[in-house]
Amino acid sequence: MTVTNKRIIFKEYPKGLPIPGQTTTFDASQTIDLDNVPLNGGILVKLLVLSLEPYIMARMQPFMPNMYQIGDMIECFGIGVVLRSEKPAFQVGDHLHGSYPFQEYSVLRQTESFTKIHNEYNLPWSAFVGIAGLPGKTAYFGWKEHSRAKKGEVAFVTSGAGAVGSFVIQLAKRDGMKVIASAGSDDKVEFLKELGADVAFNYKTTKTSEILTKEGPINVYWDNVGGETLEAALNAAAKHARFIECGMISAYDGSSKPIPNLISIIIKEISINGFIVSTLSPKYLETFEREVPALVASKELMYREDVTRGLENVEVAFGNLMKGALTGKGVVIMADK
Amino acid sequence: MTVTNKRIIFKEYPKGLPIPGQTTTFDASQTIDLDNVPLNGGILVKLLVLSLEPYIMARMQPFMPNMYQIGDMIECFGIGVVLRSEKPAFQVGDHLHGSYPFQEYSVLRQTESFTKIHNEYNLPWSAFVGIAGLPGKTAYFGWKEHSRAKKGEVAFVTSGAGAVGSFVIQLAKRDGMKVIASAGSDDKVEFLKELGADVAFNYKTTKTSEILTKEGPINVYWDNVGGETLEAALNAAAKHARFIECGMISAYDGSSKPIPNLISIIIKEISINGFIVSTLSPKYLETFEREVPALVASKELMYREDVTRGLENVEVAFGNLMKGALTGKGVVIMADK
Structure with missing residues (x-):
């Protein structure tokens, strides 16, 4: 059976936010013969779920070590199902997590980074690009390694409604901390409260520095944004504060402003x-x-998704992610099975 | 006996480098009666040695937590000898290290931070504001705590000819590392080589980024300067590099430029x-x-001083320090005994 194989191509380095059709382009010109396309020892995978991540924006910058090449497909984490396999490790019907080119069907020969999802608790597949997947691991590993969380201390979590931040809030609460969390809309702020944040605010309408002055000093800063927020966190940091650098979304567009108080690193150790x-x-x-999957299944850990359907809508959804307009983890459902 | 009691007063916040007579002022209008000045339970100390440190510049900035107040004396570390004492802990003739106001004689009532120097190896007193004193401790403690030095790895040390940096170079060499060190004059570069630096360069005539590209990547960065040098170090950092933030001399004048590659913190962990x-x-x-004092006495550890004599010359000497024009640890000898 020969079908269209839609895909998303990287067209030019973005100046500022990505522009659908200009930074990237949707292409439906290719077809693929699913039964006969040669695998050459590889596997044929149908993509079910794609993850929308700020990391994609980072890889659009020419200074990144693993930047996208102009003309190549955008690539990011997702989940696919194996349709055909010439690799003994993978069977037809296996669900694989890995970094996929943004196209409906892919023949993959290099599969070292692909892992089979066992899904013992029968979670929705999309959870494995969220709380049970890489964003979840990001939150969990980073928190366990670097927070040195102490009961009664104060944590400040940015991008608190995102896939990583929303888990970090819950980890901090489980460790008995007071949690200050920020997000970019009132709707998201409601979600932060549901997650257990003690102080939740919309950074677009309330000054981060004011909240931190009032509710800090902060012992742990989970940084997803960098820039002015990092500056405010340095000002509000307690002695021996731990800053966990997870992302610098404010820097992914290549802009940068001075952070005049880096010297606080020394003064406050x-x-x-x-x-x-x-x-x-x-x-x-x-x-x-x-x-983690057990806690998700038992609803002791919460998560939220902003679902887009179909590759046609990826570019707009990604733009919304970068504008902070998604509520919950951005996922694209390409197909249900 | 009544004598003049010369002192240095903080006059105004500096814009850029400190200007003698404008930022600070030398004042010889005060006298003190050494025999009869009331101690009120304190001690009378004659200052022998004053330490010139970039930290003084930092404390001239209004954003510092322990900034100087306009009209107050400048204050920094030094060594004095006790002339009279009403404190049981201190005897006449004791040599005390502590933070002194910049004046020849002081009556001190708060002496918690003053410590008696034992000087078992009969080092010059000035060594106790240098390698055997606070700069030495800064180098030693910071290196031991944060370098995680491994034999064969590469360290980059800024302000390598200064009191802290020159000791750090020697610590890194003792740990078997390759050492890249920078300083601001050809004369200082010669000193870096004497200290054992494998690569020594004058950052005013050679680009730091070029040296680091050629001689790096670096595993440990000893940061005394911040700013563009920090940026170059981030670019040249190896995976899992350790940055030890000791000073940000480039930020002490209140200026700051963007550091566009802070995101390397994440990428390179x-x-x-x-x-x-x-x-x-x-x-x-x-x-x-x-x-440390034993290694200094046996000349296994080297140090170098840039000596100024008399409080009259402190302001110019401090200006030279901030311009990077001192060679070796900046000390002011106020009196020999």
């Missing part, structure tokens, strides 16, 4: 730690897989 | 640690006092 999930994986993966 | 000597003191002081 702050520890700032960047981390990458894969490095921490050997240390925390087993505990994560034992604990 | 960098750990950035600010520290303050007093916090680490309980952990390392005993080892420091056992090891």
